[in-house]
Amino acid sequence: MRAAVEQSALPIGTAGADEARRDRVELLNQLDDYVLPRLRSLDAPLLCVVGGSTGAGKSTLVSSIVGEVVSRAGVLRPTTRASVLIHHPQDARWFADNRILPGLARLTGGVGADEDPGQLRLVASDHIPAGLALLDAPDIDSVVEANRDLARQLLSAADLWLFVTTAVRYADAVPWSLLQQATERGTSVAVVLNRVPVDAMEEVRADLAQMLMDQGLGQSPIFAVLESRLDEHGLLPYTEVSRMRSWLTSLAADAHARSTVIRRTLTGAIDSLSGRASTLADATQEQADAADGLGSTVAVAYQHAHDEVAEGMSDGSLLRGEVLARWQEFVGTGEWFRQLDAGVGKLRDKVSAILRGRGQGVPTAELGEALHTGVAALIASHGEAAALAVARQWRTRPGGAELLAADPGLAGVSTDFDSRVQRLVREWQGEVLELVRSEAGGRRTTARFLAFGVNGIAVMLMLITFSATAGLTGAEVGIAGGSAVVAQRLLEAIFGDQAVRSLSAKARRRLLDHVDDLYAHERRRYDDALRGLSVDPDSADRLRAAVNAVKDAR
Incomplete structure (x- = not known):
């Protein structure tokens, strides 16, 4: 029991924690100063x-x-x-x-x-x-x-x-x-x-x-x-x-x-141990529950951030604004949308003729940069929202305000968060480029492939990654002016339907994996702070086991 009392810790300011800390010290002192030495030396x-x-x-x-x-x-x-x-x-x-x-x-x-x-x-x-x-x-x-x-x-x-x-x-x-x-x-x-x-x-x-x-x-x-x-x-x-x-x-x-x-005093002291140790066990359980609550707040906030990024990647919101403008420059607005009006089904047959000779002048860099900016903003905004949500809730929970006061940086994202987001998107874009190169194989000399080149095709793959299903139907043409549909049909003309679905799924999964790694890095700051509290989730069980062991021994 003495070991279990000593190992118990009450670092979180839960209700009654101050009294529990005093009780813990008094219990430990009585075990050290009286109960154990008197049991060892009844004739002292x-x-x-x-x-x-x-x-x-x-x-x-x-x-x-x-x-x-x-x-x-x-x-x-x-x-x-x-x-x-x-x-x-x-x-x-x-x-x-x-x-x-x-x-x-x-x-x-x-x-x-x-x-x-x-x-x-x-x-x-x-x-x-x-x-x-x-x-x-x-x-x-x-x-x-x-x-x-x-x-x-x-x-x-x-x-x-x-x-x-x-x-x-x-x-x-x-x-x-x-x-x-x-x-x-x-x-x-x-x-x-x-x-x-x-x-x-x-x-x-x-x-x-x-x-x-x-x-x-x-x-x-x-x-x-x-x-x-x-x-x-x-x-x-x-x-x-x-x-x-x-x-x-x-x-x-x-x-x-x-x-x-x-013996009367010793018996009374030992009789009191069970209740006092059980009360301490309840207090340490409150500590563990409070630490779990703080940890759950972090997990929920960053899971929500992940879900919001995943939703933002599929709801078409990234295919509007600057991205749409650059896409229209990329494909040539008039001709492409006349083809869409005539029927998406006719697009595949005419793609080679329309694209032939345009590949070298395609403004892929501007479209790729617009996608980069949109993706980075999506990831950064939800990461910042998660950090703010954690700080807001921690301030209302036992122990949370003290942790924020000890490390004010926990109230927001880490200092290198923005640079990590930018690096993440660049790395992902590079991976998409490699996916295209790997899938292209012998197709690199075809007219369809040469029309846009590796970079242009990679950008189109990124584009359809942010469509609702990475396999839009004609009913979804209205999304962002049909830009995702156009990109999808172009890639199908080059790789085929199944390959396009596989490529877009891989690109999406890799981006989400990168996002998970980024948010996990952000979460570790809070996890480290919680570990610094040294709350032992098994402390209450050890104390209760010790109480039962003392009762059994008597």
Whole structure:
């Protein structure tokens, strides 16, 4: 389960992702800091974490329980910098290494001015019984975020939480939210009501006991400490902490009692793992779904672009305007359309006579350039539309806006898109030329072939590639002035019906293949961005499998 939690990632800003990230860190910390080390070492000393609100007097209380100053106290906040762990000298081996709290660097010796929350200061003292360790944690409501986070982490590492509050702050919301969490996770809790005025002791203690009862912590011991003057060492009077000290000492001395506390907390922590890991699994599934949604948006946009290009290649729209004007120059408007008016069927018989001698003066370059421009515009416009569609939809989807902000170039086509389109069309036109050369074979010396030459025939093949079916009927003569019909009949006169259909199909397929490659290149930018999120689609399944494995093992 620990491995599955660590491998889970929540990079996308889905609803609840921030809370899920915090829960993931807390779950991982509790596995590392408490559950796994405690399972491996059930006989290790009981760790009592002393935690509470700012100004509750935790450090003074810890030093007073031990009987010597072991943790710094003061009026400035926050006073606790590094966490302080006090243990009996013979228990040093349990805490010197990374068995628990592996993320905290170890310090030894006196209090230093440069301590920080990333450190754990170890203090060995003969005044604390073997089998017990006290950990003075930072304030749970500290003004320093790192202190608050560490306090929560340390509380999750506790066999026993000694919750310290005061007569003034015992009902504050922050500590009670943590007490509720402790209840849910089965942590053993004892409560210290500190700095209680004599005349308020009975009323405040009774109210606190009722609150604990309502919280499900009615069995938790309550220790009340009167508001007292500190001695010359800054410690509370012994009478105020003697009951608490005796309780902790007897707990350390009684192996059975100590084991009961440890096992109760450990069992509660393991019980909580299933629900917390399952919740994390749901959150990681949302991440995978969000990533799939972003990816699907890209796929749909570029599939639509492909379909639009395919439609534009067959609806006759490319055979109008400049292309039509150049085509009419190419064939000689009057004579060709008089032949069409007389009947398309007569065209084949007269094509050789009309074309003979015209081949060298045919303006193929202008027609080819007009086709080039039209095809490039068709491909570029739909590629740009796809990029804009992706950007528009990503801005409304979890994670999409962040990806666009990280790489603004994703909001449009790639920087070399236009040059790639131009190169694509030129390459395709070259391939069409090769198709004609290959198909021509021995026909290159025929009158029909010589009338237009390889370039002219290639241009006509391109022209009929953009007709509705690459095999128009007489009813479709009206499309773009019948230009595709004329080109088709000319090529049929040279190659025959079947060869023309095959050539036009190959030319069309090759152009669409090039378009697919171009759009795939554009899509990879988005795919790379999504891969950079490191969303693991199998993460949720691994977490759920781990939950079931833990249940089965128990």
